Amino acid sequence: MTPVLIGSEIYRGSSYGPWHPLRIPRVSTVMDLARALGWLPEGRFRASPRARAAALLAWHTPDYVAALERAEAGQAVSEEVRARHALGTTSNPVFAEMFRRPATGVGGVMLAAELLRDGGAVHVPGGGTHHAFPDRANGFCYLNDPVFAVLALRRHGARRVAYVDIDAHHCDGVEHAFAADPDTLVVSVHEEDRWPRTGALADRGVGNVFNLPVPRGFHDDDMARVRDGLILRAVAAFRPDAIVLQSGSDGVTEDPQSRMALSNNAHAGVLEGLRPLAPRLMLLGGGGYNPWSVGRCWTRLWGVLSGRAVPDRVPPEAEAVLRALRWDRRGGGRAVEPPEAWVTTLADHWRGGAPTEGVAGRLAEISGRLRAWT
Template sequence: MAKYAGHQSSIKKAVFVYSPEQLDYKFSDTHPFNQKRLELTVDLLTSISVLDPKDIVTLRTATDEELLLGHDIRYINAVKMAGHGHLTEKQGEPFGIGTEDTPIFPKMHEASAKIVGGTLTACDYVMQEKSQHALNLGGGLHHGFKGRASGFCIYNDSTVAIKYMQKKYHARVLYIDTDAHHGDGVQWSFYDDPNVCTLSIHETGRYLFPGTGAVTERGSGQGYGTAFNFPIDAFTEDDSFLDVYKTALREITTYFKPDVILSQNGADAHYFDPLTHLYGTMNIYKEIPKLAHELAHEFCNGKWIAVGGGGYDIWRVVPRAWSLIWTEMTDQPTPAGKLPQAWLDKWQKESPVPLISTWMDPENLYDPIPRKAEITERNAQMLEKALYTLHHDKS
């Protein structure tokens, strides 16, 4: 079990940053972004006895000063006003709030600042070496921009957290984003910063929001060569996804040599996800945290912070996928076989779809893809182009 033991064995392996207040980040009962998935995940981890209450850390609220690391004051004030009924949808438009994607909801500033505070809490635990790793599944809101909300994301906790680690700990940060949507907000925040490397593997923007994340987006100025994008084709399956992920991540980490890894773990590359067109299964969610964990120990003295992100099949996909991050972080065996019957019975009453009763997906989840070889080949060519700066631009 002591897979990554050593001189740091006196500090905790991992902390789980969570508070039911994270469920207050709620647009409406029908909105696809639903933080109930946090409650489902915590309940699943608890029911298989892998989440000890003493590993749970309560989060704090990010201060305005901290939010200003990633956002401007006019925007923060607009969010505050909107959440207290002092801003109309029309007035919210320039700030990206009051839209169909990111509607106004009561106390939206307070709820959003708690999400950011959770990720900052995770950063402090890891950077102060109280814990090797930290997980804040409530975070990962990677589409938020300096002055406006976008794609369900009000404040961008990862952007604020990276700036915070730079300012407070002088850290060189590798940001890894495996959400099916491009990690645009984080990328653009550090596009010209040579001390932050952003890596996003996502469904090509030809078919999917936000439409960015081409291989040609490589950073600018001093930051040229520290932005990496891997836009995979629609209908990409596990093997091709993992080929791209494993090759890219190992090469980029070796090249960049970070002090700390921050990984965003959207669970929306799964076949069941209603908003995307990828054909991933639970196999990719078993492998994604394994490599991040391994590289954190190899290059960063174990420093690894993980956040959540997208994931819109909150019943069949997210709880299983996110549970695997925690078991990997804590060196516990990967759960296998059947999910606890008590958990299935409890939540099936609420779920609009039949739950999957096993940790891994059933065989033959979907019909064979006719263009499988073509998609795999295209992804391999894209991978080569995306790593061009590593292979050709070394002076």
Template sequence: RFGLGKNGNPIYPEIFRRPATAAGSSVMAANLIKDGGIIHHPAGGTHHGLRDRASGFCYFNDPVLGIYALLDSGLDRVLYVDIDAHHGDGVQIAFAEDERVLTVSIHQEDLWPKTGAIDDIAGGMARNLPMPGGMHDDEMRFILFEYLIPLGLSVAPQAIVLQCGCDTLAEDPLSRQLLGNQSIWEVVGAMTRLAPRSLVLGGGGYSPYGVARCWSGVWATINGIEIPDVLPITAENILRVIKWAHSRGRQPASELFTTLADPWRGGAIRDEVRDRVKRLRGYGV
């Protein structure tokens, strides 16, 4: 009845404590930034959880609870941006037709839960950009400058909640996207400048090397910390002792141990990407 023990929701010892802590942390974070500021909460981002059941390894939906806390503090204009490889369905469902919250999801078009079609605007308060496999850094930059920034400037949100799942990285086993982490950092840096309050969450990510490097860079970005060309030996040692037994895992390239920033993984902007962004802009705000 509640989706436990099936459909990607395993039963494990911390089945309540872990997601409850993440959910409580998103609520706490929202309360801490009610007067302004940025909080990075990488254990958050469980965007599939539904009101009556677990979904997609998301037992509670902490982005929804964090947004409700922002609304309870008196805000009435929140922008939620989701760059996870999977559609942020639970957040969209929670705020469908709620004029206080605009949800935006950029996701791979053929991945579970296979929702979030470009014409799905959830009563006017959702925008969805399903992307074909093979999205690279230049295409993410194109989306940022041609859609996300103009949208943010138009909405002028009082708060931005950013779900930055990094399962779009090229080394991730669960998507077919080809991003490097620099374009994710670019999105974080740009979007957190568009509102006086930002809650930056984690999300999907199934290569532990990619997750550790990407979210460390997110932390550096929002704190204005320069990212070194080569990691200190203490950081390298942390990455080298990670054990990864995923069935789709593969031995990481040596530079994943010694650096934080990926090389820029660019390319030509495909016509279908241009067409989809143009079509999405047609829905306005």
């Protein structure tokens, strides 16, 4: 199957609010940038459907789904709903599209799974909301579309699914869903002591969960070693029918929500390594709170999937998309003046160096588990 990108205009017009980290454009930037590069002809793009409330009951509770719908309709929540379902909080605020937007993410992964029935690759940059739990919102995530991605792939014939997460934050909701499932592999590489402060090295579910918390300063050379020593080894040994890669870009140096030191080369390297290991690959978005970094990263990954060479300098049409972005780090403050590289290139410079202290020891420990597991 020719690679497909699934997006929606709902991401262009919706925001979590003027002070929230997710006030920035992300999916719409990927769509615009890919088109400006000539990488998204009409036949490669599919508009995401919106998942119906009934479909969400495959994992979320009826009370929670109903509360989320009511919160959007009334634009308010009671104290009881806030306490029980974590809606209307600072992290998970009430906003105009608070049901429709995440339901569009779930609809996108469901469509992607259907398109992948006979193999191929699909990019769903609006997906990747990996923190939501069955009965509550969590960490900017109202619905857990990665869980639905795995379930939908199963429904369309993929018995064994490998879920790989390279977001700076641990995929607590996804691990909750599949820690006891022998047919799902969960591999998460995330910053240690970073919210939600889960995903310890020792956490393993029934044996198919591999968590690698990494220290601040974790860079491209570190990720290359982790990619080869953990991610690709585990996935290859698992022999999945499908792979889901959550490619949160909040681990890049310029992102305000982590202290990792990656470039988007790290994300591209993981994707390129995983692509041959299963007939089906679904690429999701995730975290990412610097609009230039996240837009450039996820567009570059679309280029990897669709076989496009990254230009040394983007054409004027793509540069115009990047120069039109606006961002103030704290909301209501002075706008960031982007360096020229953020508006003229897609590929970052490699950010490597000597092994970061602590990474080698943790990788050796988890490699021992891998040897026993395989």
